[in-house]
Amino acid sequence: MNKQSIIDAIHEEIGGTKAGAEKAVDIVIGTITNTLKKGDEVSIAGLGIFSAKTRAARTARNPRTGEAVSVPAMKVPKFRPAKALKEAVR
Numbered sequence: 443m444n445k446q447s448i449i450d451a452i453h454e455e456i457g458g459t460k461a462g463a464e465k466a467v468d469i470v471i472g473t474i475t476n477t478l479k480k481g482d483e484v485s486i487a488g489l490g491i492f493s494a495k496t497r498a499a500r501t502a503r504n505p506r507t508g509e510a511v512s513v514p515a516m517k518v519p520k521f522r523p524a525k526a527l528k529e530a531v532r
């Protein structure tokens with residue numbers, strides 16, 4: 443399933459226009475992204491918790507040349523599924 447499939451499912455379920463469903467999906471994704479950028483977490487009951495984790499700086503190797511490359515510290519997104527989601531998937 444991709445973003446367009448989600449938009450189609452929302453459009454079929456609640457009606458309205460496809461443009462309205464697309465706007466709703468874009469707003470949800472944008473809100474989650476902006477909240478994570480600020481360093482806060484997003485908790486959606488029954489789905490899970492989105493958060494931003496800081497990954498420490500490290501030294502990696504270029505697989506082609508074997509040369510050491512320094513990778514700076516960065517924030518990466520993290521998702522912890524809710525118990526209800528885990529049970530539904532089982």
